[in-house]
Amino acid sequence: xxxxxxxxxxxxxxxxxxxxxxxxxxxxxxxxxxxxxxxxxxxxxxxxxxxxxxxxxxxxxxxxxxxxxxxxxxxxxxxxxxxxxxxxxxxxxxxxxxxxxxxxxxxxxxxxxxxxxxxxxxxxxxxxxxxxxxxxxxxxxxxxxxxxxxxxxxxxxxxxxxxxxxxxxxxxxxxxxxxxxxxxxxxxxxxxxxxxxxxxxxxxxxxxxxxxxxxxxxxxxxxxxxxxxxxxxxxxxxxxxxxxxxxxxxxxxxxxxxxxxxxxxxxxxxxxxxxxxxxxxxxxxxxxxxxxxxxxxxxxxxxxxxxxxxxxxxxxxxxxxxxxxxxxxxxxxxxxxxxxxxxxxxxxxxxxxxxxxxxxxxxxxxxxxxxxxxxxxxxxxxxxxxxxxxxxxxxxxxxxxxxxxxxxxxxxxxxxxxxxxxxxxxxxxxxxxxxxxxxxxxxxxxxxxxxxxxxxxxxxxxxxxxxxxxxxxxxxxxxxxxxxxxxxxxxxxxxxxx
Amino acid sequence: xxxxxxxxxxxxxxxxxxxxxxxxxxxxxxxxxxxxxxxxxxxxxxxxxxxxxxxxxxxxxxxxxxxxxxxxxxxxxxxxxxxxxxxxxxxxxxxxxxxxxxxxxxxxxxxxxxxxxxxxxxxxxxxxxxxxxxxxxxxxxxxxxxxxxxxxxxxxxxxxxxxxxxxxxxxxxxxxxxxxxxxxxxx
Numbered sequence: 001x002x003x004x005x006x007x008x009x010x011x012x013x014x015x016x017x018x019x020x021x022x023x024x025x026x027x028x029x030x031x032x033x034x035x036x037x038x039x040x041x042x043x044x045x046x047x048x049x050x051x052x053x054x055x056x057x058x059x060x061x062x063x064x065x066x067x068x069x070x071x072x073x074x075x076x077x078x079x080x081x082x083x084x085x086x087x088x089x090x091x092x093x094x095x096x097x098x099x100x101x102x103x104x105x106x107x108x109x110x111x112x113x114x115x116x117x118x119x120x121x122x123x124x125x126x127x128x129x130x131x132x133x134x135x136x137x138x139x140x141x142x143x144x145x146x147x148x149x150x151x152x153x154x155x156x157x158x159x160x161x162x163x164x165x166x167x168x169x170x171x172x173x174x175x176x177x178x179x180x181x182x183x184x185x186x187x188x189x190x191x192x193x194x195x196x197x198x199x200x201x202x203x204x205x206x207x208x209x210x211x212x213x214x215x216x217x218x219x220x221x222x223x224x225x226x227x228x229x230x231x232x233x234x235x236x237x238x239x240x241x242x243x244x245x246x247x248x249x250x251x252x253x254x255x256x257x258x259x260x261x262x263x264x265x266x267x268x269x270x271x272x273x274x275x276x277x278x279x280x281x282x283x284x285x286x287x288x289x290x291x292x293x294x295x296x297x298x299x300x301x302x303x304x305x306x307x308x309x310x311x312x313x314x315x316x317x318x319x320x321x322x323x324x325x326x327x328x329x330x331x332x333x334x335x336x337x338x339x340x341x342x343x344x345x346x347x348x349x350x351x352x353x354x355x356x357x358x359x360x361x362x363x364x365x366x367x368x369x370x371x372x373x374x375x376x377x378x379x380x381x382x383x384x385x386x387x388x389x390x391x392x393x394x395x396x397x398x399x400x401x402x403x404x405x406x407x408x409x410x411x412x413x414x415x416x417x418x419x420x421x422x423x424x425x426x427x428x429x430x431x432x433x434x435x436x437x438x439x440x441x442x443x444x445x446x447x448x449x450x451x452x453x454x455x456x457x458x459x460x461x462x463x464x465x466x467x468x469x470x471x472x473x474x475x476x477x478x479x480x481x482x483x484x485x486x487x488x489x490x491x492x493x494x495x496x497x498x
Numbered sequence: 499x500x501x502x503x504x505x506x507x508x509x510x511x512x513x514x515x516x517x518x519x520x521x522x523x524x525x526x527x528x529x530x531x532x533x534x535x536x537x538x539x540x541x542x543x544x545x546x547x548x549x550x551x552x553x554x555x556x557x558x559x560x561x562x563x564x565x566x567x568x569x570x571x572x573x574x575x576x577x578x579x580x581x582x583x584x585x586x587x588x589x590x591x592x593x594x595x596x597x598x599x600x601x602x603x604x605x606x607x608x609x610x611x612x613x614x615x616x617x618x619x620x621x622x623x624x625x626x627x628x629x630x631x632x633x634x635x636x637x638x639x640x641x642x643x644x645x646x647x648x649x650x651x652x653x654x655x656x657x658x659x660x661x662x663x664x665x666x667x668x669x670x671x672x673x674x675x676x677x678x679x680x681x682x683x684x685x
Contacts, residue, residue, distance in 0.1 A: 032665075036665075047670055047671070167584050167587055167588055167591075168588065170580070170584055171547065171580075171581060171584040171585060171588065174577050174580040174581045174584065175547070175581065177577045177580075178551075178554060178574060178577040178578065178581060181573060181574045181577065185570040187570070188562075188569065188570045190561055190562060190570040192558070192561065192570055192571075192574065193554060193557055193558075193574075194507075195506065195507050195511050196506065196507025196508055196511070197507075220609045220612070220613070223605070223608050223609050223612055223643070224603070224604040224605055224606060224608065224609045225604045226604055226605060226608070388645065389643075390640055390643040390644060390645035391640055391645060391650065391651075391654055393639070393643060394635070394636050394639030394640050394643065395636070395654070395658065397616060397639065398632060398635070398636055398658055398662075401616075401619075401620070402628075402662055402666060402672075402674075405672070405674075406666060406670070406672045409672065409673055411620060411624070414620060415620075418613065418616060418617070422613065425609070426543075427543070429539075429601055429603075430539055430540060430543055430600075430601070432543070447573075448573040451568070451573060452568040452572070452573065455568045456568065
């Protein structure tokens with residue numbers, strides 16, 4: 001009861017021009033930052049921190065979390081329309097979002113991503129409001145062995161992503177994992193595979209790599225195949241938008257992905273990208289038509305978007321309940337709070353309940369504002385798809401180059417982007433998917449550091465003596481084995497029928 | 499270990515890379531002359547991955563072992579073993595003809611020229627700055643793809659430059675290259 005009273009007071013605080021302006025402005029800036037390849041949600045929030053110095057702590061926090069929420073959605077816009085994920089988590093959205101655009105149904109992709117993001121964001125916030133303290137305690141008690149098992153579990157999504165091409169998908173994931181070991185070893189400090197160049201001390205940046213693998217490889221394929229005649233959409237006026245009933249059909253997927261996304265978001269270091277991959281995988285496995293995934297199934301878009309938006313609520317759980325930032329963006333938020341002399345943690349609930357509950361209320365309202373602005377914006381963004389490819393392709397290259405450069409103002413990142421573009425183009429031609437490379441790069445650090453920490457703490461047997469780790473590894477083994485067995489059986493059946 | 503360290507960087511690395519390319523080229527020629535030429539891509543890609551895994555594996559041998567149970571080389575070795583296993587599996591499939599034949603390639607020359615143009619654009623960006631080089635690159639890029647409406651080309655390139663100036667340079671403080679030549683001329 002006390003919680004609801006506090007929450008109502010939180011809503012009361014937002015009834016003013018300043019908080020509402022902060023939310024609207026934050027959502028607009030967040031969508032733009034998310035849609036711009038090269039600008040991650042954490043960079044979007046970090047860039048706006050200096051502008052909050054003169055604001056009150058509450059308004060500053062509201063502005064920054066609004067950016068955080070909207071940036072996660074913004075990444076899906078370019079993923080759906082031009083196959084250029086604005087954020088790493090939007091990679092998964094592009095699996096079905098872009099095929100929808102190619103079929104002249106960009107409206108379905110954009111509409112689904114918007115609604116799933118909104119609902120996911122709201123569910124994530126509700127879980128944050130009601131369960132933040134116990135969930136945060138659970139997350140920080142996990143042993144490195146369990147984090148490693150979680151990373152392995154994430155990797156098993158490759159089995160269903162790859163389908164009958166599973167060896168190629170796994171090889172691509174292994175390549176991503178190996179690429180991730182380039183740079184200074186996070187545990188021993190040894191330089192690994194840096195080839196004497198200091199530019200590789202931090203390894204390859206993820207964002208230029210994923211822009212190259214998705215956007216540039218697509219541009220190169222189009223030029224090579226000389227598919228340059230029309231825009232992607234037949235006609236803007238004929239664009240099909242989903243009806244309420246279409247959204248209703250996705251309710252189970254959205255709900256399940258939102259809960260999973262929030263839970264994954266709570267684990268420090270896991271984040272929106274892993275949440276999206278796992279939710280997509282789960283949606284595919286439980287779908288009645290798994291074969292339509294990757295070919296323009298709105299369920300795939302809904303699963304990815306609901307998960308990555310709900311992970312925002314999850315990532316705020318350890319931050320608010322324990323003062324531990326679980327993601328890059330929440331780390332930036334800690335910095336922003338400290339500038340205003342606020343130390344996040346359990347004491348904040350006692351000392352500044354007004355701030356906590358106005359933040360909860362702002363999170364809920366920001367999602368609604370995102371829905372409204374997104375509905376207006378979608379009609380503008382869809383116009384991108386009617387631009388002739390002869391104009392669009394050089395423009396995508398220009399966006400990719402400035403996006404890669406913006407990561408650390410380095411031409412090395414731009415070269416990385418082009419290099420990965422060429423690799424992605426060639427590999428795609430031979431049936432090697434690009435997404436597992438990204439997944440490997442995302443999961444590599446989580447898997448390696450926790451594997452080594454776990455072994456140092458308890459030897460190699462630790463993975464099998466801790467129940468949570470053992471269960472997660474067993475589920476991972478099943479998740480890996482079942483799709484492979486199904487693929488084998490289908491191939492065998494086909495051979496027999498011939 | 500000293501010999502491995504030699505191959506880690508500098509001339510040693512280039513020798514190793516050169517050897518990789520030569521081996522790949524020899525295998526390519528051999529396949530091209532054999533009955534498996536329709537699978538050349540399907541065979542060469544796993545071969546490349548095997549070479550890459552071996553290269554990384556050799557380099558990983560030089561990582562210091564500080565007596566830890568899991569040193570810096572353990573995890574890379576795990577991934578290398580995975581790559582080797584899967585690549586050998588795919589190579590065998592390619593050699594046995596279990597894979598589909600190679601896909602038909604379109605105009606590789608077009609893509610190569612476009613990539614070369616993009617590399618030139620990056621070089622020029624450092625000389626004449628982001629604004630001028632991007633304008634030229636976008637106009638030439640559209641022309642290269644056989645778009646001929648000059649008004650749209652100029653409007654599009656100008657619009658993008660204005661957007662990137664305000665959004666990236668002014669709002670996000672991205673230090674877009676001004677160009678060494680421009681700085682030298684205008685100070």
